Amino acid sequence: MYALRKLRDELGMDVHVVERGEDVGGTWYWNRYPGARCDAESIFYSYSFDADLQQEWTWTERFATQPEILDYCRHVADRFDLRRDITFGDSVVGAVFDESDDRWTVRLESGGVRRARFLVTAVGCLAASPRVPDVPGLDDFAGATYHTGRWPHEGVDFTGLRVAVIGTGSSGIQVIPEIAKQAAALTVFQRTPSYSVPARNRVFAEDEIARLKREYPALRAEARQTGGGSVLPLPPGKAGDLSPEQQRAELRKRWELGGPGYMFAFADSMVDEKANAVAADFVREQIREIVRDQDVARLLCPTTYPIGAKRICVDTDYYATYNRDNVTLVDVSGSPIERVTPKGLEVGGHVHEVDAIVFATGYDAMTGPLLQLGLRGVGGRTLAEKWAAGPRTYLGLATADFPNLFMITAPGSPSVLTNMVASAEQHVDWIAAHLEALRAAGATRVEAEVEAEDAWVEQVNTAASFTLFPQGNSWYIGANVPGKPRVFMPYVGGYALYGQQIDEVARDGYRGFRRNAVLEKGERPGG
Ligand code: NAP
Numbered sequence: 154m155y156a157l158r159k160l161r162d163e164l165g166m167d168v169h170v171v172e173r174g175e176d177v178g179g180t181w182y183w184n185r186y187p188g189a190r191c192d193a194e195s196i197f198y199s200y201s202f203d204a205d206l207q208q209e210w211t212w213t214e215r216f217a218t219q220p221e222i223l224d225y226c227r228h229v230a231d232r233f234d235l236r237r238d239i240t241f242g243d244s245v246v247g248a249v250f251d252e253s254d255d256r257w258t259v260r261l262e263s264g265g266v267r268r269a270r271f272l273v274t275a276v277g278c279l280a281a282s283p284r285v286p287d288v289p290g291l292d293d294f295a296g297a298t299y300h301t302g303r304w305p306h307e308g309v310d311f312t313g314l315r316v317a318v319i320g321t322g323s324s325g326i327q328v329i330p331e332i333a334k335q336a337a338a339l340t341v342f343q344r345t346p347s348y349s350v351p352a353r354n355r356v357f358a359e360d361e362i363a364r365l366k367r368e369y370p371a372l373r374a375e376a377r378q379t380g381g382g383s384v385l386p387l388p389p390g391k392a393g394d395l396s397p398e399q400q401r402a403e404l405r406k407r408w409e410l411g412g413p414g415y416m417f418a419f420a421d422s423m424v425d426e427k428a429n430a431v432a433a434d435f436v437r438e439q440i441r442e443i444v445r446d447q448d449v450a451r452l453l454c455p456t457t458y459p460i461g462a463k464r465i466c467v468d469t470d471y472y473a474t475y476n477r478d479n480v481t482l483v484d485v486s487g488s489p490i491e492r493v494t495p496k497g498l499e500v501g502g503h504v505h506e507v508d509a510i511v512f513a514t515g516y517d518a519m520t521g522p523l524l525q526l527g528l529r530g531v532g533g534r535t536l537a538e539k540w541a542a543g544p545r546t547y548l549g550l551a552t553a554d555f556p557n558l559f560m561i562t563a564p565g566s567p568s569v570l571t572n573m574v575a576s577a578e579q580h581v582d583w584i585a586a587h588l589e590a591l592r593a594a595g596a597t598r599v600e601a602e603v604e605a606e607d608a609w610v611e612q613v614n615t616a617a618s619f620t621l622f623p624q625g626n627s628w629y630i631g632a633n634v635p636g637k638p639r640v641f642m643p644y645v646g647g648y649a650l651y652g653q654q655i656d657e658v659a660r661d662g663y664r665g666f667r668r669n670a671v672l673e674k675g676e677r678p679g680g
Contacts, residue, residue: 154226155202156273156561156581158233164589169267170239170275171259177235178226180280181219185304186324186511187331189219192352192413192467193572196365197383199225201373202578206232208366216354216412216467240265247527248272250556255597255669257557260527270597273584274523275561275577278569282521284634285512286319290493300512301328311336314508317498319490321347325513326466330474332511340481340505342490342498345626346455348436349466353411380567380647382575385414392419392428404435416461423461423620423645433460443472450475452484462625464569518628519564519642520544530555531600543631543640547601547609547665548655550580556600559584564642565613569629571648579648583655587663596668605665617641 154177161168174182181189191198195212210225217225230236240261247260257272283302285291291298299309301324316336318329321343333339357365365372375384386407392400400419407415421428437454444450453472474480488501497506520540528536531554539545539554546552549566550559561580562568568576591599617623623630623641631637644651658664 154229154233154235155200155578156275156584157235157238159202159581159585160273160588161238162233164585164592166588168238169269170235171243171245171261171267172239172241173244175242176223176227177230177239178223179277180302181222181226183280183302183304184219184324185306185308186219186299186301186328186513187308187335188327188329188469189301189304189324190216190327190352190354190469191219191222192216192323193383193574194412195221196369196372197376197572198222198574200229200574200578201376204370207369211362211366212357213362214354214356216352245526247529249529249533250531250558252531255557271557271559271588273559273561274526274563276522276526278519278522278562278573279516279628280522282517282525283512284514284517286490286514287635288490288493288498293495294493294497294510295495296508296510298510298512300514301325302516309509311509313337315506316340316509316511317342317505317507318511318513319498320513320515321345322513322515323347323464323466324515326468326471328511328513329480330468330470333474333477333480336479338479338481340483340498340507342483342485342500343452344485344489345457345463346453347463347466348433348455348460349468349471350408350413350415350436351411352467352469353409354469376572376575377652378649380649381570382572382579382648385412385417386410388417388420388422390419391421392425392431393421395419400431401435404432408435408439411467413465413467416465423459423622426459426621429459429461429621436460440472444475446475449482452482458625458627459621462621462623463627464629515628515633517634517637518631519569520631520637521634523560523563528555528558530558541638543638544642545606545610547606548658549613549644550583550655551601551666553601553603553606556598559587564640565609565644567644567646567648567651570643570645575648579652579655583659586659587666590659590663591668594668598669599663599666600668602665602667609665613644614641616645620645 157168157170160166176182194215195217244262245259246262249258251258257269259267283300311332312335314336315338316332317340318325319342326349329341376382403418407418416422418432419428422432440453441450485500491499494504497504524537544564546563546565549563562576626632630639630641
């Protein structure tokens with residue numbers, strides 16, 4: 154939405170957006186499951202590009218709910234009159250770069266075709282590609298099945314039903330407490346426990362949100378200097394600089410404060426195993442304290458990977474939900490779900506009978522949404538062929554041999570390790586400035602150089618190798634999709650440092666990009 158606003162209204166370009174959903178909102182359009190809520194704070198997880206928009210919208214809670222974020226997206230679409238340039242309810246099924254005239258030909262599911270000089274992908278990192286595990290017998294199941302990322306718009310009433318939830322990542326952790334309140338019985342199938350910290354969400358008092366709005370310019374400026382694109386309390390130092398008592402006090406303070414800031418208790422939480430272990434131990438301690446049945450608590454305690462190496466979860470009453478009489482935890486780490494029968498899920502020869510199954514089983518993350526576009530670059534080569542051994546990008550913004558293609562929050566950029574709205578704005582601003590420079594130069598073709606891309610990929614890999622991130626079998630690394638190449642995909646450099654790096658590239662005349670010569674007189678480059 155910001156790309157449309159910026160390129161159309163500020164740069165005067167002809168822009169057309171294709172959107173699979175029937176309305177704006179992206180991930181917040183699809184993820185309507187009960188409990189869906191952002192784990193970045195609402196005042197930062199919102200656009201900063203327009204001061205008036207910022208002042209006129211009033212967030213009601215510290216962590217906004219899915220319906221409120223969707224309302225916000227609709228408001229933005231209306232306010233800037235965006236819908237007139239969006240085709241809704243259609244999908245891109247193929248896009249081919251035509252070298253004879255430096256244009257993309259984009260094919261739509263409806264049969265429509267669009268031609269464009271430049272193609273910008275804004276497909277997100279997770280939303281377009283929900284995964285349902287390949288468990289035999291799924292079609293035989295007599296009850297209803299759902300995926301958190303494709304939740305029915307009319308909602309689901311689980312009253313009186315026996316429900317299974319498969320998956321305990323961020324989505325599972327949000328949906329489980331809500332279904333538990335409604336269903337007759339809830340059985341959770343857990344393969345890997347997550348580390349989860351309490352959100353401690355709250356409704357904003359009127360004077361608090363008024364104060365935050367007054368402080369917005371300073372807050373946004375401060376957020377731009379951070380690694381994550383949101384202002385969180387700074388760590389007091391490395392774990393080793395603190396006594397065990399000081400470490401505990403810091404962790405306790407952050408646990409009570411709630412939210413993902415827990416991960417920043419120590420400056421070295423994600424690079425030093427000992428520091429990480431202190432933060433992880435504290436969470437396990439809380440789990441054992443909250444959950445009454447110690448056998449269940451033991452299963453809920455993650456032990457096989459560092460905290461943060463799979464994305465930290467933020468919850469409301471998740472662990473306490475296992476104290477309810479109607480909730481059962483089934484550990485499938487050693488003995489997987491063997492099959493789905495008409496009546497339920499079979500594990501270790503025993504069928505757990507249920508009326509409905511909720512898949513909170515995640516996504517073919519980061520590369521999935523891009524590969525689904527069916528992109529073909531120079532010589533007809535597909536992106537899937539180019540990325541067969543893992544994604545390769547220059548700056549997470551472009552990929553060699555795919556000219557005139559820019560990608561918002563693609564692999565190789567900080568993306569999912571940051572506040573996605575801030576990172577999307579950062580990318581749109583950079584892409585817009587680049588397109589403007591191309592227009593000014595009269596260039597019709599631009600592409601990343603292979604050498605620049607190779608060096609960037611190397612830098613992204615090296616940076617990750619200094620951290621504990623690659624130690625989790627997470628979607629960050631493609632480990633959740635059988636057969637997917639294992640490459641740590643986001644850039645750990647963080648929002649602010651990465652911003653400086655891409656700005657330097659721009660200042661150096663878009664170093665690492667090659668563009669063609671000047672246009673014939675009268676031709677328009679920017680269409
Ligand atoms: P996810 O983090 O990939 O979690 C998927 C879960 O399903 C994992 O627990 C996984 O276990 C399990 N699973 C997959 N296949 C399975 C199988 N065959 N049998 C048993 N368990 C299976 O997906 P997600 O929870 O949808 O979250 C994805 C990302 O979306 C998050 O990390 C976050 O970035 C974003 N998100 C954000 C929010 C928020 O802002 N609050 C909410 C939801 C999602 P394994 O770990 O063993 O693979």
